[in-house]
Amino acid sequence: MAEKTIQLEVKRQASPNAEAVWEKFELEWRPGMNVTSALMEIAANPVDASGKETTPVTYDSNCLEEICGSCAMVINGKARMACSALIDQLEQPIRVQPLTKFPVVRDLAVDRSVLFENLKAVKAWVPVDGTYDLGSGPRVFPQQQEASYPLSNCISCTICMEVCPQFNEATGFVGAATIAQTKLFNAHPTGKVYKEDRLRALAGDGGVQECGFAQNCVEACPKQLPLTEAISDVSRDVLIQKAKDFLRA
Amino acid sequence: MAAPKIIVVGGGLAGLAAVIKIAEAGGNVDLFSIVPVKRSHSVCAQGGINAAKNLKGEGDTTDKHFDDTIYGGDFLANQTPVKAMCEAAPGIIDLLDRMGVPFNRTPEGLLDFRRFGGTLYHRTAFAGATTGQQLLYALDEQVRRYESEGKVQKYEGWEFLSAVIDTAGVARGICAMDLRTMEVRTFAADAIIMATGGIGAIFGKSTNSVVCTGSAQSALYQQGVYYANGEFIQVHPTSIPGEDKLRLMSESARGEGGRVWVPRTLGDKRPAKSIPEGDRWYFLEEWYPKYGNLVPRDVATRAIHKVVYEHGLGIDGQPMVYLDLTHIDRETLNRKLEGILEIYEKFVGDDPREVPMKIFPGMHYTMGGLWVDFNQMTNIPGIFAAGEAEYQYHGANRLGANSLVSCIYGGFQSGPNALAYAKSLPAQQGDGGHAAELTRQKGLNQLLLSNQGTENPFKLWRELGDTMSKNVTVVRINKNIETTEAKIEELLERYKKVNLSDRSQWANTSFAFARQLYNMLELSKVVAIGARLRDESRGAHFKPDFPERNDEQFLKTTKASFVNGAPKIEYEDVDTSLIKPRPRKY
Numbered sequence: 105m106a107e108k109t110i111q112l113e114v115k116r117q118a119s120p121n122a123e124a125v126w127e128k129f130e131l132e133w134r135p136g137m138n139v140t141s142a143l144m145e146i147a148a149n150p151v152d153a154s155g156k157e158t159t160p161v162t163y164d165s166n167c168l169e170e171i172c173g174s175c176a177m178v179i180n181g182k183a184r185m186a187c188s189a190l191i192d193q194l195e196q197p198i199r200v201q202p203l204t205k206f207p208v209v210r211d212l213a214v215d216r217s218v219l220f221e222n223l224k225a226v227k228a229w230v231p232v233d234g235t236y237d238l239g240s241g242p243r244v245f246p247q248q249q250e251a252s253y254p255l256s257n258c259i260s261c262t263i264c265m266e267v268c269p270q271f272n273e274a275t276g277f278v279g280a281a282t283i284a285q286t287k288l289f290n291a292h293p294t295g296k297v298y299k300e301d302r303l304r305a306l307a308g309d310g311g312v313q314e315c316g317f318a319q320n321c322v323e324a325c326p327k328q329l330p331l332t333e334a335i336s337d338v339s340r341d342v343l344i345q346k347a348k349d350f351l352r353a
Numbered sequence: 354m355a356a357p358k359i360i361v362v363g364g365g366l367a368g369l370a371a372v373i374k375i376a377e378a379g380g381n382v383d384l385f386s387i388v389p390v391k392r393s394h395s396v397c398a399q400g401g402i403n404a405a406k407n408l409k410g411e412g413d414t415t416d417k418h419f420d421d422t423i424y425g426g427d428f429l430a431n432q433t434p435v436k437a438m439c440e441a442a443p444g445i446i447d448l449l450d451r452m453g454v455p456f457n458r459t460p461e462g463l464l465d466f467r468r469f470g471g472t473l474y475h476r477t478a479f480a481g482a483t484t485g486q487q488l489l490y491a492l493d494e495q496v497r498r499y500e501s502e503g504k505v506q507k508y509e510g511w512e513f514l515s516a517v518i519d520t521a522g523v524a525r526g527i528c529a530m531d532l533r534t535m536e537v538r539t540f541a542a543d544a545i546i547m548a549t550g551g552i553g554a555i556f557g558k559s560t561n562s563v564v565c566t567g568s569a570q571s572a573l574y575q576q577g578v579y580y581a582n583g584e585f586i587q588v589h590p591t592s593i594p595g596e597d598k599l600r601l602m603s604e605s606a607r608g609e610g611g612r613v614w615v616p617r618t619l620g621d622k623r624p625a626k627s628i629p630e631g632d633r634w635y636f637l638e639e640w641y642p643k644y645g646n647l648v649p650r651d652v653a654t655r656a657i658h659k660v661v662y663e664h665g666l667g668i669d670g671q672p673m674v675y676l677d678l679t680h681i682d683r684e685t686l687n688r689k690l691e692g693i694l695e696i697y698e699k700f701v702g703d704d705p706r707e708v709p710m711k712i713f714p715g716m717h718y719t720m721g722g723l724w725v726d727f728n729q730m731t732n733i734p735g736i737f738a739a740g741e742a743e744y745q746y747h748g749a750n751r752l753g754a755n756s757l758v759s760c761i762y763g764g765f766q767s768g769p770n771a772l773a774y775a776k777s778l779p780a781q782q783g784d785g786g787h788a789a790e791l792t793r794q795k796g797l798n799q800l801l802l803s804n805q806g807t808e809n810p811f812k813l814w815r816e817l818g819d820t821m822s823k824n825v826t827v828v829r830i831n832k833n834i835e836t837t838e839a840k841i842e843e844l845l846e847r848y849k850k851v852n853l854s855d856r857s858q859w860a861n862t863s864f865a866f867a868r869q870l871y872n873m874l875e876l877s878k879v880v881a882i883g884a885r886l887r888d889e890s891r892g893a894h895f896k897p898d899f900p901e902r903n904d905e906q907f908l909k910t911t912k913a914s915f916v917n918g919a920p921k922i923e924y925e926d927v928d929t930s931l932i933k934p935r936p937r938k939y
């Protein structure tokens with residue numbers, strides 16, 4: 105081919121129990137492309153590098169601007185968001201595969217509902233009395249807002265869980281995202297009424313104690329959440345809570 | 354009698370707001386969404402949410418907010434509901450604040466407000482540069498709370514296909530498809546609320562998210578719901594041109610002092626920062642001294658178009674102009690705009706704190722939508738709508754930061770109204786039309802799966818987007834719109850030959866997309882024909898051949914109904930009972 109092309113390899117799997125196979129694609133290069141636009145290109149012309157017809161790749165995406173958290177996958181060995189993975193910044197052939205710690209639905213789409221379940225377990229919400237007009241909220245100084253805001257930026261992409269050596273079936277670890285949300289809600293003037301419940305939920309197996317301080321999460325998080333700080337703060341609070349509960353018992 | 358069952362379709366701000374109200378009032382809710390609700394398009398909103406809290410000592414009032422909204426919408430919005438929304442807005446901000454939204458604060462710990470387009474007041478509350486994300490999460494968390502209490506059942510990964518309507522013409526539920534198993538089934542409900550967002554995808558590339566196809570609205574229009582003001586499409590003046598989408602550069606960039614300019618001479622090859630003030634043309638500031646860079650979106654969009662296409666002054670001859678923040682210090686920029694500046698950095702590769710950004714207008718917001726009455730109910734009893742999917746609050750042009758408030762307000766209205774409606778609903782006759790609708794939808798699926806032909810749905814979609822963007826956005830000329838209408842007919846013909854390269858019945862995204870595409874094509878006709886027939890210029894709708902607003906003929910809501918396979922357009926009077934229409938001059 106005369107024009108510049110992109111070499112892309114995609115790990116495909118037709119269904120949760122099907123065998124996975126790698127498929128090679130060669131696509132026309134255009135400036136400003138990213139991995140999701142390359143996958144769209146395949147959908148519009150589902151032919152592999154050898155010219156054989158294939159099917160469009162199944163993957164999750166929505167916002168295409170790294171804010172909805174849908175498109176996490178492993179690209180050239182690194183867990184990251186596909187919509188912000190610029191083709192020009194990737195070594196070729198670009199190898200794309202699904203996250204490895206979550207059940208594959210099909211191709212690059214995986215089931216990450218475990219995170220939403222974890223958020224339920226730690227009551228990641230502010231228990232307001234109701235939606236009727238009760239006047240203004242509690243005063244919050246800018247310093248506190250500046251501390252909460254970064255934690256509130258978590259897009260539930262689960263990359264911190266994917267890259268964590270402790271996140272596996274053996275430990276049942278909840279993962280960094282849930283712990284960060286615990287810190288967020290425990291710091292909120294109203295949210296903190298559930299502080300003890302949240303800490304207890306993280307006190308047993310699969311809780312904060314599973315963290316091995318590998319620090320992979322904080323490096324991989326696309327939203328730069330201060331995850332190690334959150335984990336150590338919450339770990340400390342869990343210990344204090346355990347001590348209190350022990351004395352009370 | 355059992356508690357009424359309400360189905361909410363869509364888990365953006367509007368849908369979640371509706372769910373919360375219903376659950377709080379003791380109703381049962383089934384919540385359907387294509388994507389996990391936390392990943393809805395609402396997370397994309399950056400700039401903020403409007404409410405006249407008057408915390409800056411400027412004498413702002415809800416009446417002024419009301420007037421700005423009506424005037425900004427060029428008097429096409431019904432005034433009674435808009436007034437009610439503006440009055441409710443300060444309470445909505447307080448509620449969101451109580452729910453834990455990390456709004457930016459003043460040193461005294463109060464809510465901070467910024468200025469947005471189309472107003473002279475600091476009326477926009479914001480949470481960094483990710484306001485939509487923060488608001489959506491707050492509502493998502495409340496819904497998760499109700500879900501854990503068993504009051505809400507979520508169906509994430511399910512796509513709404515159609516409403517189930519009984520022989521008396523009353524809604525009795527929905528038909529939906531599981532996007533993993535591809536199972537199609539119907540769900541019973543006493544009322545349904547549609548909160549399925551905007552229709553950006555019919556323009557191909559836009560600032561909207563992937564699932565904003567308008568497919569659900571189109572399906573309902575084809576079932577008999579009116580689609581109102583379809584021709585009113587907002588093109589945002591400042592988007593970042595991209596391969597897969599147009600990423601928004603929020604109006605807050607201008608709200609915080611960003612200036613739009615081009616070099617005064619074509620082909621000026623100097624790096625932007627080295628071009629002296631005297632050689633720069635700040636055309637918005639020159640043309641609109643009062644509002645400057647913060648004129649409403651339609652005005653800014655047309656100005657940029659004019660500079661690029663009439664004056665021929667786009668940067669390097671390309672359709673792009675500068676949006677410049679480099680005169681503001683880094684620290685302020687990081688504190689107030691970090692999120693949006695990161696987007697630019699990440700997707701373009703330049704640092705906007707150092708280099709002026711290159712931007713161009715892009716399709717952004719759907720003012721039109723499902724027709725609803727003042728109770729948020731469509732013309733089919735039992736089908737309600739809220740959020741960007743309906744038409745009610747923004748008239749011919751939406752003001753920045755007014756959408757988030759209209760979504761939440763509309764959701765808050767529709768929830769209790771649907772519940773009240775459901776409580777007095779007589780029992781259905783027979784099966785309420787469930788079996789018939791299921792058969793119809795399965796038939797449509799079968800047809801598509803067994804199609805033989807050569808057309809690829811994604812390619813047809815690109816062609817649709819190209820023709821819609823070219824002829825039915827910023828500048829509209831009847832002759833060109835007719836070209837687009839003919840093109841849509843051609844695409845509908847070719848659609849019959851769509852060949853799915855994937856016929857499997859598991860997580861088949863191209864199959865789901867092909868279904869949406871048909872609905873997009875039908876809805877595009879509504880937009881194009883509505884635009885052709887409205888021979889005037891109003892808000893976002895601009896026709897050089899009819900440059901004036903024509904109140905006598907067109908101070909009217911456009912209503913499209915699906916008759917014999919084509920849109921039948923009729924017009925309805927607008928409620929102007931509170932503010933007398935006056936010329937819109939910024």
Ligand SMILES: Cc1cc2nc3c(=O)[nH]c(=O)nc-3n(C[C@H](O)[C@H](O)[C@H](O)COP(=O)(O)OP(=O)(O)OC[C@H]3O[C@@H](n4cnc5c(N)ncnc54)[C@H](O)[C@@H]3O)c2cc1C
Pocket residue numbers: 362363364365366367368385386387388390393394395396397398399400401402403484485511512513514548549550551560561562564565568569601603717718739740741742753754755756757758760
């Ligand atoms: C980049 C960007 C920035 C913006 N910034 C601002 C701002 O600063 N201030 C402001 O006021 N407004 C802003 N807006 C506008 C605002 O974000 C949207 O109008 C608003 O979020 C729409 O919310 P919604 O609840 O109506 O729909 P959405 O958030 O779009 O949600 C739609 C929901 O419907 C579901 N859905 C769709 N179709 C189906 C189907 N067939 N079956 C099942 N579920 C379906 C989706 O899964 C989703 O859950 C911005 C818009 C964009 C694009």
Ligand code: SF4
Pocket residue numbers: 257258259260261262263264265280281284324325326327328329331
């Ligand atoms: S903490 Fe970071 S990596 Fe983990 S889910 Fe949230 S955004 Fe993703």
Ligand code: FES
Pocket residue numbers: 164165166167168169170171172173174175176185186187188
């Ligand atoms: S598509 Fe939303 S994060 Fe990539």
